[in-house]
Amino acid sequence: MEGARRYFVGGNWKCNGALEFNKFLIEDVINKLEFDPAKVDVIVAPTTLHIAMAKVMVADNVKVASQNVSLYGTGAYTGEIAAEQLTDFGIEWVIIGHSERRALYGEANETVGTKVSNALEAGLNVILCIGETLEQRESNSTNDVLKEQLDACKESVKDWSKVVIAYEPVWAIGTGKVATPEQAQETHAYIRQWMAENVSEEVGAATRIIYGGSVNDKNCGDLINQSEIDGFLVGGASLKLAFQKIVSTASEHQGTQESA
């Protein structure tokens, strides 16, 4: 049923871009994307400071996402944004568990699980990031690491249709060292197997699993050709015109695969 999953392409701007540059990105890159919204969901995640501007400026067929959400609700939590504040503002998506947040801001699996639960309860859709380090891959523990990351979110999710899983191997993020299509395919297949075993076969078949890590306009075609890859979470290349090619490649490819 691979052909039945609508593709999903996200641009994660991380902490990049001053005001003028991000305005340019919205006007000249995002608002000129060519894609069929029936075939691919496109989201863009600017810095928190630029969310409001982006929400006003982006074309209707693109959704704005937050790169993070508070572990807590509203209240005395300096520097945070609560899930309810995002939904109240009309934001529909949030990225949770990005490896940069795990590594640099100490977000453990349990924290990610709680954030996922809070975000879903508040009505947000979640892009859940998981992935292994190079050391973990080289010691053949990739699947064990992914299993721990997924297990920590198992109880948090009641409705998997609200979740997109982003497989982002840490060694491929910002390094120019993209996973081979075969590596990504194999790992996505493991994630789908986890879903079949821990949720249900049906949910596993329906859940979108996207790849992130040095995706660009050159390698996106080979990656999207893999039946288990349902789109991308793009970092560096989402700050360039290359993002247009990535989105159009996904849109053109959707529906061309044989149903399994």
Ligand SMILES: O=C(CO)COP(=O)(O)O
């Ligand atoms: O972390 C990423 C997206 O969330 C990927 O970043 P790059 O595309 O820059 O490797």
